Amino acid sequence: MKMEGENKSIQCRSSPLVTDGDQLIVDDVKQKSRDQREAFPGEPRCVLCGRYGEYICDETDDDICSLECKQTLLQRVATKGVSVDPLPPVRLPVTDECFYIRDSDDRSGPPSLTVDQTELLRRRLDIHVKGDAVPAPVLSFSSCNLPQKLLQNIETAGFEMPTPIQMQAIPAALVSKHLLVLADTGLGKSASFLVPIVSRCASFRLEHFSDQKKPLAVVLAPTRELCIQVEEQAKILGKGLPFKTALVVGGDAMPRQLYRIQQGVELVVGTPGRLVDLLSKHDIELDSVSMFVLDEVDCMLQRGFKDQVMQIFRALPQPQILMYSATISQEVEKVARSMAKDIISISIGRPNRPSKAVKQLAIWVESKQKKQKLFDILTSRQHFKPPTVVYVGSKVGADLLSDSITVTTGVKALSIHGDKPMKERREIMRSFLVGEISVIVSTAVLGRGVDLSGVRQVIVFDMPNSIKEYIHQIGRASRMGEEGTAIVFVNMENKTLFPDLVEALKYSGASIPRELTNSSCTAGSASEKFHRKRKYGC
Known part of the structure; x- marks a missing residue:
């Protein structure tokens, strides 16, 4: 199958991907080796990294896992004139899911790598x-x-x-x-x-x-x-x-x-x-x-x-x-x-950065309009992706907003924060995780570490005080690397975080509101302004 923008081609051995006639859409092919899963027993392995050899390079007939490994393979072939030597074959017992690496010279188990x-x-x-x-x-x-x-x-x-x-x-x-x-x-x-x-x-x-x-x-x-x-x-x-x-x-x-x-x-x-x-x-x-x-x-x-x-x-x-x-x-x-x-x-990956598995969307919303904007999202078939966590800055705000969501949109919502009894918090979490409620409005108590495995959407209604807390909060929308969505409401009340937020959005390839970039050039001291002007090109 010929690939758009590629001189060489690869053939997909897995279940059919999205195709356009005989053309395999590039976006559906694994771009990076890390995007590919490990190979299971009996499956072909990439000749370069050992991951699942989902594709066959038509130029060399070698098993490869992604475009990244394909390009590396072709470069080596062009340099040496011969195909690359594959990784050592792995002999797996039927009860073992994959090979492993060891530093020792013990040969009693699966072979070690160099x-x-x-x-x-x-x-x-x-x-x-x-x-x-x-x-x-x-x-x-x-x-x-x-x-x-x-x-x-x-x-x-x-x-x-x-x-x-x-x-x-x-x-x-x-x-x-x-x-x-x-x-x-x-x-x-x-x-x-x-x-x-x-x-x-x-x-x-x-x-x-x-x-x-x-x-x-x-x-x-x-x-x-x-x-x-x-x-x-x-x-x-x-x-x-x-x-x-x-x-x-x-x-x-x-x-x-x-x-x-x-x-x-x-x-x-x-x-x-x-x-x-x-x-x-x-x-x-x-x-x-x-x-x-x-x-x-x-x-x-x-x-x-x-x-x-x-x-x-x-x-x-x-x-x-x-x-x-x-x-x-x-x-x-x-x-x-x-x-x-x-x-x-x-x-x-890169520490102190947002997960690239989370698609960020920053919306410039004035404080008085945030509640209506949230209601619009929760009543939109296109934008509402339950179960959803909405983060707010105060305990009272969490209670009031959850009540407003239920009354105004008909979407069942509950709040959770540190003032609620432990028994009630456990019951709320149970109801949310089993799907009895679609929206949970939370303070920072759910901002760190908690496994909200079904959640694929986070809405940051009130920006936290630091970009680190923001990274933790939007991270709730991605578990084990699966893609999720984070929507964040921003306005001039959050101006001290603008430079860091711009960097976080850029890192994930998200679009940046015009008001946010313009404001980030004027926030802070004179020395900070010069630094940001040079850094962001404002």
Whole structure:
């Protein structure tokens, strides 16, 4: 099949794509290697990167995964006059979903790749690592020497293959490396630390049985909703293993949480404030904790949480530290590195940037017109894509707006924020996730980490105070890299964020309202104006 704009051609071996006569539309062909999935047993593999060889290059008859690999292949053929040598063939047992990479010389399992091939794989998956002795990524959970029951639980949880962040972070965590992990929202960060935790804790209990079961791991997160989600996922992964959890958050009775810990658990998941209360008032013992996770670390090490986090950290016996977020500042990174020596940094894509899987749409709307604009979107068949999360800046605003949506548009909406009782918040989340309500109006409590797996649309009604919070919020519209839509309302009230917002929109290829670019040239000091004029060409 000839491709538009290409001198050479490729043939698609998969199910038919959109065609125009004999012409294969270029937009339907995988552009980049990272856009292609991994090959399953028996499927053809790209001769360059090993991913699914969906296409056949008519020039060389080689299997390739994307236009990127096709161009590289043809360049090598033109240079050397011969076809490129394929990656080493992989012999897979029928129970294994893919090959994996190992640094050792042990030949008892699937073959290992060379250092060059490992680096090629990282480039293809957009994995960036810094630090000494970083383990190679894995491409299957079964290659990580995990307990068999945990592997079954991983499959039951719906994880067919690890995501790029799981490929690199899990093997590093399993060999006790301190980690600072940066990745877009929705790429499976929680599982990348929970799998090593469950494996380590369950194995320890099986080898060192004792009636006195003190916690072996602690996970801290900034919101109750995120803690609930993490604990629920941990229980799924640890089912049938000697692995119990305790949820320690505000809104639930403290005596019940204390009793749960005293009965013996392996993992404590909680918010910093409640865990500090338990430490100071009830003297719970954390001297057996060997793994300490800070989820949304940029939030956890900033004002409001930092003192509490450090108090908990000082009560631990030099644990392995795992820190995760989609955004991070230099100041927070400095604090993080002061907590652990020889820390390994892992990032997927470009940190502190919005996910390219989220299509952004910025609309210039004056404050008095925002509510009507929202109603217009929610009553439009073309623009309303439920289930939808609407982000607002205040608790009262969330309540009032959700009521207005229901009354004015007929679309059922509920609000969620920190003043609502924990039981009510859980019921609201349940109703939303099972599809009983189409719209949830939220403050920042749903802005970080929470897996809103069905959500494909986010509307930022009130811009947050920082571009980092904006990145986290719109990230709710994309889970595991699937495409979502984010609509953001902007006006002069948000002028301090204009330069950063313009950059975020440009990064994702979104169109920028004329008012936004014009205003971004006049906001700020004289020196800032000069910098922006040069940077944005205003």
